[in-house]
Amino acid sequence: MAQYARTKGSIALITLTNPPVNALSSAVRKGITETVSRALNDTQVKAVVLCGENGQFCGGADIKEFAKPMSGPALVPMIHAIEAGEKPVVAAIEGIALGGGLELALGCHYRVAHAKARMGLPEVTLGLLPAAGGTQRLPRLTGIPTALELITTGRHITAQEALKLGIVDKVTDGNVVDAAMEMALSVIGRPLSPRRLSTLSTPPLANLDGVFEAAMAQVKRRSRGAMAPVACVKAVRAAAELPYSQGMKRELELMGTLMSSGQAKALQYCFFAQRAVGKWSLPNGAQWNNSRPRDIRTAGVIGLGTMGRGIVVSLVKAGISVVAVEMEEKQLDLGRKEVTGILERDAKRRGVTAPLHLISFALSLQSLRGVDLVIEAVFEDMELKKRVFADLSRVCNQNTMLCTNTSGLDVDQIASVTDRPPLVVGMHFFAPAHVMKLLEVVCGPRSSAEAVATAMSLGKRMGKVSVAVGNCPGFVGNRMLKSYMDESVFLLEEGASPEQVDQALEEFGFALGIFKVGDLSGLDVGWRVRKSSGLIGPDVNPTFPSRVRQGRRYCPLPDLLCEQGRWGQKTGRGWYLYDSAGGRVARPDPEIQRFLQDYRLRYGIPSRRISEQEVVERCVFALANEGFQVLEDGMAAGPEDIDMVYVFGYGWPRHRGGPMFHAAQVGLPRVLQRLEFYYRENPDIPHLQPSALLRRLVGAGSPPIQQWKQYIRSTHSQL
Numbered sequence: 198m199a200q201y202a203r204t205k206g207s208i209a210l211i212t213l214t215n216p217p218v219n220a221l222s223s224a225v226r227k228g229i230t231e232t233v234s235r236a237l238n239d240t241q242v243k244a245v246v247l248c249g250e251n252g253q254f255c256g257g258a259d260i261k262e263f264a265k266p267m268s269g270p271a272l273v274p275m276i277h278a279i280e281a282g283e284k285p286v287v288a289a290i291e292g293i294a295l296g297g298g299l300e301l302a303l304g305c306h307y308r309v310a311h312a313k314a315r316m317g318l319p320e321v322t323l324g325l326l327p328a329a330g331g332t333q334r335l336p337r338l339t340g341i342p343t344a345l346e347l348i349t350t351g352r353h354i355t356a357q358e359a360l361k362l363g364i365v366d367k368v369t370d371g372n373v374v375d376a377a378m379e380m381a382l383s384v385i386g387r388p389l390s391p392r393r394l395s396t397l398s399t400p401p402l403a404n405l406d407g408v409f410e411a412a413m414a415q416v417k418r419r420s421r422g423a424m425a426p427v428a429c430v431k432a433v434r435a436a437a438e439l440p441y442s443q444g445m446k447r448e449l450e451l452m453g454t455l456m457s458s459g460q461a462k463a464l465q466y467c468f469f470a471q472r473a474v475g476k477w478s479l480p481n482g483a484q485w486n487n488s489r490p491r492d493i494r495t496a497g498v499i500g501l502g503t504m505g506r507g508i509v510v511s512l513v514k515a516g517i518s519v520v521a522v523e524m525e526e527k528q529l530d531l532g533r534k535e536v537t538g539i540l541e542r543d544a545k546r547r548g549v550t551a552p553l554h555l556i557s558f559a560l561s562l563q564s565l566r567g568v569d570l571v572i573e574a575v576f577e578d579m580e581l582k583k584r585v586f587a588d589l590s591r592v593c594n595q596n597t598m599l600c601t602n603t604s605g606l607d608v609d610q611i612a613s614v615t616d617r618p619p620l621v622v623g624m625h626f627f628a629p630a631h632v633m634k635l636l637e638v639v640c641g642p643r644s645s646a647e648a649v650a651t652a653m654s655l656g657k658r659m660g661k662v663s664v665a666v667g668n669c670p671g672f673v674g675n676r677m678l679k680s681y682m683d684e685s686v687f688l689l690e691e692g693a694s695p696e697q698v699d700q701a702l703e704e705f706g707f708a709l710g711i712f713k714v715g716d717l718s719g720l721d722v723g724w725r726v727r728k729s730s731g732l733i734g735p736d737v738n739p740t741f742p743s744r745v746r747q748g749r750r751y752c753p754l755p756d757l758l759c760e761q762g763r764w765g766q767k768t769g770r771g772w773y774l775y776d777s778a779g780g781r782v783a784r785p786d787p788e789i790q791r792f793l794q795d796y797r798l799r800y801g802i803p804s805r806r807i808s809e810q811e812v813v814e815r816c817v818f819a820l821a822n823e824g825f826q827v828l829e830d831g832m833a834a835g836p837e838d839i840d841m842v843y844v845f846g847y848g849w850p851r852h853r854g855g856p857m858f859h860a861a862q863v864g865l866p867r868v869l870q871r872l873e874f875y876y877r878e879n880p881d882i883p884h885l886q887p888s889a890l891l892r893r894l895v896g897a898g899s900p901p902i903q904q905w906k907q908y909i910r911s912t913h914s915q916l
């Protein structure tokens with residue numbers, strides 16, 4: 198919808214009205230087409246100002262319409278009518294001008310932006326490209342290199358940067374519509390052809406081939422199999438080599454290859470899933486829009502190890518004052534140095550002052566008496582955590598919320614030693630905590646709606662994607678990861694090599710294969726967890742460790758590596774070899790090949806050729822199968838929650854949507870059939886046995902993922 202008004206005598210003011218972001222739905226496109234035609238034909242009107250309602254210019258095409266057949270006026274001719282019109286049109290950009298919204302503004306003859314406005318062409322993050330002339334007009338305005346960078350990254354830029362790049366003509370701190378009116382009045386009568394971007398030639402560029410080859414190499418390296426960035430480079434190249442009309446044909450052609458692709462569907466699913474997980478609900482009816490979060494102004498963090506430091510930095514960057522506690526002087530000084538260093542480097546990068554005034558460091562829990570919320574990040578040991586929570590319960594004010602950063606221990610057990618179980622939740626951050634976007638908010642059976650609401654909104658303030666999950670061993674992410682990791686080592690037993698498995702998973706789209714991830718995070722971490730869970734103990738024969746533990750198949754390979762001091766990067770050798778302890782570059786280790794051959798011989802395991810398909814299917818389908826079990830156990834509210842955990846916490850390739858979305862895209866009958874096949878081959882691996890929910894969904898004709906919740910029969914949901 199677009200409103201029309203004539204103001205200042207000769208200016209037509211067209212206002213986009215489609216809350217919350219004035220997306221260019223078919224109704225809005227119809228409204229713009231009609232009002233622009235009215236303004237161009239109204240003899241009283243000398244110029245036009247285009248703006249958006251509610252302090253937002255335009256969030257681009259309506260993503261919700263992509264799944265439906267196209268209706269209403271098309272964007273390209275709509276924008277062309279504005280540009281070709283004989284009256285100057287000024288875009289008044291407030292809030293956001295993104296995607297089709299910026300393309301609309303690029304079709305205008307002048308652009309005025311409010312100082313706080315943000316602009317960009319983020320289509321690539323939706324698996325698409327700017328298909329309303331953005332790939333042809335932007336290069337003509339900014340030149341090729343800038344257009345390539347903005348279109349292949351999809352990043353948002355500030356009004357100041359847009360002014361510097363020549364994308365906007367003026368930036369104002371005042372009322373942007375007034376400023377646009379002023380500009381409109383000032384340009385009446387001036388020639389418009391120099392302002393029609395489509396008629397301009399793209400600024401010439403030396404070494405054109407070199408620039409595009411480098412850009413293509415970079416997007417291929419960065420996007421690990423994603424199609425859209427590659428298509429974006431090709432579309433911008435058309436702007437450099439072809440006249441506008443042919444360039445537009447190329448843009449449309451390339452958009453056609455993306456629009457119906459599985460990747461675009463996956464990325465658009467992620468867009469809405471990321472917003473859906475914020476709309477949490479609990480079995481007792483409490484939910485995101487009926488539970489008031491507390492306003493957290495002060496926080497305490499206990500334990501300044503790797504996790505604690507990252508959590509302090511994230512809290513401070515969210516403007517919260519923090520008391521950072523560490524029991525030992527040496528550890529406290531180390532933590533202070535690290536935290537201050539990270540904040541200063543970050544502030545330098547952003548050209549601001551580091552908010553060091555928001556942090557204080559202390560050696561005693563007493564200093565946490567008055568804070569609103571405490572996050573505990575001490576060593577992953579239940580007894581230690583219980584001692585800390587019992588002390589906190591004594592020291593902190595009655596209303597202080599107590600949160601644990603445990604990565605898998607029972608939150609309710611920790612809560613049980615306090616005087617306030619309803620105010621205890623898990624806030625499970627991912628390393629490095631000031632970088633990784635995922636936050637698992639673990640709802641214990643006694644956690645109150647207020648506590649969950651507070652943790653979820655605090656996560657959002659810290660720039661995290663907060664996902665509410667149930668309290669079970671490993672919660673959602675680590676619980677599912679166990680099946681994936683187990684499958685990867687079982688494949689080594691049967692004949693694969695770490696490089697082969699990692700290569701298959703990296704080609705699938707993971708940033709790093711599972712064995713490189715193991716070496717990065719330290720193989721000794723999992724070793725300690727297996728010891729504390731009783732999987733490894735004095736009863737295990739050290740020379741011929743059993744391959745059956747707790748009644749299921751077990752692979753002792755990782756334990757045998759750790760016993761040899763192969764802990765990964767930190768010791769310079771793990772599944773791979775590194776130049777030195779702490780080395781980062783992984784090289785295949787011939788010793789590992791020999792070690793695996795000896796191991797198979799010793800256990801009489803026939804080695805066989807394992808295909809890339811089998812590697813991916815067994816790892817990724819095992820993950821999804823456990824995901825179905827997590828849903829059935831009520832530990833995640835829906836498939837979106839699981840998928841966002843994996844996209845934001847475990848490096849799952851975003852252009853594949855997430856383990857559950859991927860299973861839906863492959864086709865649930867196929868996933869079921871493959872799992873049945875692998876389970877028949879390996880009856881001693883229970884996590885390959887297809888989950889009841891998967892069977893039920895296939896039985897119901899594989900309904901779309903958005904309807905899966907109806908088929909979940911969780912008897913004891915926690916969410």
Ligand SMILES: C[C@H](O)[C@H](C)C(=O)SCCNC(=O)CCNC(=O)[C@H](O)C(C)(C)COP(=O)([O-])OP(=O)([O-])OC[C@H]1O[C@@H](n2cnc3c(N)ncnc32)[C@H](O)[C@@H]1OP(=O)([O-])[O-]
Pocket residue numbers: 217218220256257258259260261272293295296297298300319320323325326327328329331469472473
């Ligand atoms: C031809 C052309 O070349 C092509 C093809 C295109 O143009 S493709 C489209 C390109 N445009 C984009 O990629 C911009 C996408 N949007 C955003 O990045 C963000 O939304 C935001 C604008 C920066 C605001 O962030 P926010 O944090 O303040 O609020 P929110 O929670 O995110 O959003 C508030 C509500 O608005 C909904 N929403 C936002 N943008 C939307 C859009 N473009 N279409 C439909 N709905 C949208 C969103 O789902 C949520 O709904 P609900 O959950 O409340 O029901």
